[in-house]
Amino acid sequence: MRGMPLQLHTPSEMARELADRVKAERLRQNLKQETLADRSGVSVPTIRRYERTGRATLDNLLRICHALGRVDEFAGLLAPPSATSLAEMERREALPPRRKRGTR
Numbered sequence: 001m002r003g004m005p006l007q008l009h010t011p012s013e014m015a016r017e018l019a020d021r022v023k024a025e026r027l028r029q030n031l032k033q034e035t036l037a038d039r040s041g042v043s044v045p046t047i048r049r050y051e052r053t054g055r056a057t058l059d060n061l062l063r064i065c066h067a068l069g070r071v072d073e074f075a076g077l078l079a080p081p082s083a084t085s086l087a088e089m090e091r092r093e094a095l096p097p098r099r100k101r102g103t104r
Helices: 011-028 033-040 044-053 058-067 086-094
Strands: none
Touching: 011 044, 011 058, 033 044, 033 058, 044 058
C-alpha cells in the first residue's frame, strides 16, 4: 500500500495488547470482573471474553475504560498532528473545509 507508514502491530496484536492492559488495570485497582461489569454496564461474560480474546465492540471498550477511570486517554487517538510552525498553523486555518467523503 503506497504511502502507508510502517506499523509495528497488526490489529489483532493491538487488540490483544489493549485487553491485557485493561485486565492489568482492573487487577491493579483490585476489581473483580463482576464489579467492573456493574460499574461499566457491560456483562460479565463480555468482560471475560474481552480479557481472553481482545475482542469487544468499541462501545463496550469505552464503557470498560470509563469504569476504570481511563476513558480520557482515547481523546488524543487519531487527533491531527500539531503544527510545527506558525506558518503551518496559519496555512491550516486558511484552507477550505475538507471533503466529508473519501475518494474511491
